[in-house]
Amino acid sequence: MTAPLPKRIIKETERLQSEPVPGISASPHDDNARYFDVMVEGPGGSCYEGGVFSLELFLPDDYPMCPPRIRFLTRIYHPNIDRLGRICLDVLKNNWSPALQIRTILLSIQALLGAPNPDDPLNEAVAKQWKARENQPEAIKTAREWTRLYANK
Amino acid sequence: MGRIVSMNLFEAAQPPFTANEGQLISEKTASGLMNDDGRPAENNPSPTLGAHEDARDLVRLVQCTRCSRPFRMPVTLPCGNSLCRQCLPDVYEREHITYPDIPGRLQAFQCPFEGCDREHPASDCSVDVTLTKLMESITEVVAKYAALVGDRPTMMEEVVRWDEGVSLLPAAEKPALHEIPGGRLGATFVLAAQGKLGYNVELNYLSDLSESERALDANMLAELFESTQREVDCQVCYNLMLDPVTTYCGHTLCRKCLARVLDHTHHCPVCRRGLAIPPSLQTQSSNKTLVNLLNGLCPEIVAARAEAVALEERGGEGDLDVPLFVCALGFPNQPTFLRIFEPRYRLMIRRALEANGEFGMLMYNRYLEPQGDLGPVHFYHYGIKLRILHSQVLADGTSLIESTGVYRFRVKAHGTVDGYAVGSIERLDDVPLAEEQRIEAEDTSLPPAEQGDVAGAINRMSTRSLLALGQNFILRMQDRSANWLQQRVLDIHGQPPADAALFPYWFASVLPISDEEKYKLMGTTTVRERLKITASWIRRIESQRW
Numbered sequence: 036m037t038a039p040l041p042k043r044i045i046k047e048t049e050r051l052q053s054e055p056v057p058g059i060s061a062s063p064h065d066d067n068a069r070y071f072d073v074m075v076e077g078p079g080g081s082c083y084e085g086g087v088f089s090l091e092l093f094l095p096d097d098y099p100m101c102p103p104r105i106r107f108l109t110r111i112y113h114p115n116i117d118r119l120g121r122i123c124l125d126v127l128k129n130n131w132s133p134a135l136q137i138r139t140i141l142l143s144i145q146a147l148l149g150a151p152n153p154d155d156p157l158n159e160a161v162a163k164q165w166k167a168r169e170n171q172p173e174a175i176k177t178a179r180e181w182t183r184l185y186a187n188k
Numbered sequence: 189m190g191r192i193v194s195m196n197l198f199e200a201a202q203p204p205f206t207a208n209e210g211q212l213i214s215e216k217t218a219s220g221l222m223n224d225d226g227r228p229a230e231n232n233p234s235p236t237l238g239a240h241e242d243a244r245d246l247v248r249l250v251q252c253t254r255c256s257r258p259f260r261m262p263v264t265l266p267c268g269n270s271l272c273r274q275c276l277p278d279v280y281e282r283e284h285i286t287y288p289d290i291p292g293r294l295q296a297f298q299c300p301f302e303g304c305d306r307e308h309p310a311s312d313c314s315v316d317v318t319l320t321k322l323m324e325s326i327t328e329v330v331a332k333y334a335a336l337v338g339d340r341p342t343m344m345e346e347v348v349r350w351d352e353g354v355s356l357l358p359a360a361e362k363p364a365l366h367e368i369p370g371g372r373l374g375a376t377f378v379l380a381a382q383g384k385l386g387y388n389v390e391l392n393y394l395s396d397l398s399e400s401e402r403a404l405d406a407n408m409l410a411e412l413f414e415s416t417q418r419e420v421d422c423q424v425c426y427n428l429m430l431d432p433v434t435t436y437c438g439h440t441l442c443r444k445c446l447a448r449v450l451d452h453t454h455h456c457p458v459c460r461r462g463l464a465i466p467p468s469l470q471t472q473s474s475n476k477t478l479v480n481l482l483n484g485l486c487p488e489i490v491a492a493r494a495e496a497v498a499l500e501e502r503g504g505e506g507d508l509d510v511p512l513f514v515c516a517l518g519f520p521n522q523p524t525f526l527r528i529f530e531p532r533y534r535l536m537i538r539r540a541l542e543a544n545g546e547f548g549m550l551m552y553n554r555y556l557e558p559q560g561d562l563g564p565v566h567f568y569h570y571g572i573k574l575r576i577l578h579s580q581v582l583a584d585g586t587s588l589i590e591s592t593g594v595y596r597f598r599v600k601a602h603g604t605v606d607g608y609a610v611g612s613i614e615r616l617d618d619v620p621l622a623e624e625q626r627i628e629a630e631d632t633s634l635p636p637a638e639q640g641d642v643a644g645a646i647n648r649m650s651t652r653s654l655l656a657l658g659q660n661f662i663l664r665m666q667d668r669s670a671n672w673l674q675q676r677v678l679d680i681h682g683q684p685p686a687d688a689a690l691f692p693y694w695f696a697s698v699l700p701i702s703d704e705e706k707y708k709l710m711g712t713t714t715v716r717e718r719l720k721i722t723a724s725w726i727r728r729i730e731s732q733r734w
Contacts, residue, residue: 039500041606042427042496043425046426096532096604097607100448100452130460132453132457132460133424133445134457
């Protein structure tokens with residue numbers, strides 16, 4: 036038995052549907068309103084452009100006091116995302132604030148795709164490629180390749 | 189996870205919990221419908237202000253008490269009063285202050301509001317973001333309506349207050365008369381914006397407006413309400429702010445939402461500035477301007493909101509109404525000391541204190557042993573209802589709780605609210621005395637047990653001898669100076685009770701054996717059953733099988 040869904044989650048869900056963010060969608064499961072299927076389009080001009088990435092998002096019991104748990108389901112070549120799809124992003128960890136919301140977090144993730152940060156990597160191997168000047172074109176090429184292979188609409 | 193602290197932290201030498209309860213009550217003076225603790229004062233719901241009839245009062249809600257104009261860049265002070273930024277008194281350097289050595293804190297001003305008289309450090313007074321946005325929306329709507337209305341003016345005459353009028357004004361001087369186009373509400377606001385309407389001045393409206401112009405006022409208020417609603421939503425719960433509290437950085441949240449934020453962090457959720465607010469929020473004033481505005485504009489919504497919050501905290505419509513602290517074992521009539529530090533349990537305890545001061549405590553079921561109908565759950569399904577006797581919030585937001593066991597219960601169903609468990613419980617009581625005596629008569633009339641059958645022998649003992657066995661054991665142990673019977677243990681748990689029903693609880697509280705073993709007492713329904721359990725412990729200790 037679970038307690039009724041907090042008003043905040045209901046409102047956030049409604050707003051996600053009624054005022055969707057371009058390039059981002061999030062819809063809750065019918066049987067679990069705290070579990071969302073998420074789609075994020077790779078930002079234009081990045082090596083993920085044209086890709087549609089699917090993620091899973093879960094709102095824990097003490098949301099919004101604690102951040103949502105988010106993971107990429109689509110394989111992605113990115114220095115801040117590991118093989119399991121886990122994301123290294125400050126606002127999902129220590130910099131979370133209850134004034135943030137699903138919408139802003141997904142925008143941050145989309146922005147992370149546009150601006151990888153190899154200096155604070157989660158995926159060491161990818162980050163190494165990305166950082167070494169001579170390898171960077173190669174890394175970007177791989178990211179494009181993976182996007183075409185795995186993040187195809 | 190909150191945990192039981194070892195008892196010796198609470199030796200008798202420790203001062204009793206001198207929780208600042210006195211303060212807590214004296215500070216709760218703020219406002220009408222919403223008290224500082226967020227509960228509606230059920231007996232006096234404030235009436236909704238009408239757009240036409242109460243135009244003067246409505247405008248006063250957003251007038252600065254200092255300059256009498258509608259707030260311009262309002263600042264909300266730590267005392268909960270607001271005034272325009274330019275109306276802030278001059279700051280002076282504070283002397284003899286070395287801690288904390290932050291530049292802004294060395295400058296201060298004397299609070300100009302009656303009843304406060306405190307000194308406010310300049311850095312604790314920022315522009316109130318919510319009020320400022322509200323004022324922007326209001327000004328926009330007023331401007332829009334000013335453009336809509338024709339030239340027909342509203343005539344307003346200042347009311348001469350008898351105390352001033354009689355003595356101060358020259359007889360020839362007539363009360364000021366103002367003529368401003370627009371409906372009452374718009375015209376009154378404009379008059380205030382022109383600086384011609386003193387905060388305390390009342391108005392007589394001379395022109396009697398037609399129905400259509402009354403409707404104009406109503407429409408304008410409705411639009412004001414509509415356009416400002418977004419601003420008065422709390423950024424944490426997404427609902428109308430309930431008992432709004434404004435941080436020193438100028439951001440406003442429901443009191444309860446801010447308290448929850450403080451359970452997790454000491455940074456403002458909006459701007460991430462450090463929040464120099466005591467975590468309990470007990471002495472923090474509400475934002476009086478916002479409270480009065482909300483109570484004046486939409487008392488029904490405020491009341492409904494307060495009710496909804498109360499319902500949410502009880503765990504919804506169902507009967508999962510008891511907060512459950514999954515931690516350790518406790519017994520009836522025995523003290524339990526807890527240190528609460530996990531954010532979800534800080535929230536739980538705060539809510540328990542606001543309600544009846546009671547919560548359930550259950551032992552953690554580490555190996556997920558099945559618990560009756562509930563199956564393998566993370567707690568043992570027999571628990572203890574605790575009543576909080578004293579609580580003390582420490583500077584870091586954790587708290588010390590002194591509680592006493594009220595009764596045992598069984599969890600019938602359970603759920604989760606904001607991260608902690610809630611349940612519907614069934615109180616567990618002993619069988620009636622007649623039944624108790626029938627069982628004793630039955631047990632004691634059994635044929636004697638065989639030699640060496642310890643359990644059989646215990647089973648046949650009279651209830652009185654079972655109690656005597658325990659009491660004598662305690663006396664013998666005291667003679668041997670057992671360290672679990674030291675004076676400080678007795679200071680906490682008292683002398684062994686003479687009541688056979690309670691003796692086992694006392695015994696289990698002091699005896700150093702495993703909690704799993706002690707848990708056997710929790711599901712008992714007869715005094716004999718409990719005494720047999722304690723007797724079996726004694727026999728095992730005596731035969732040194734432990």
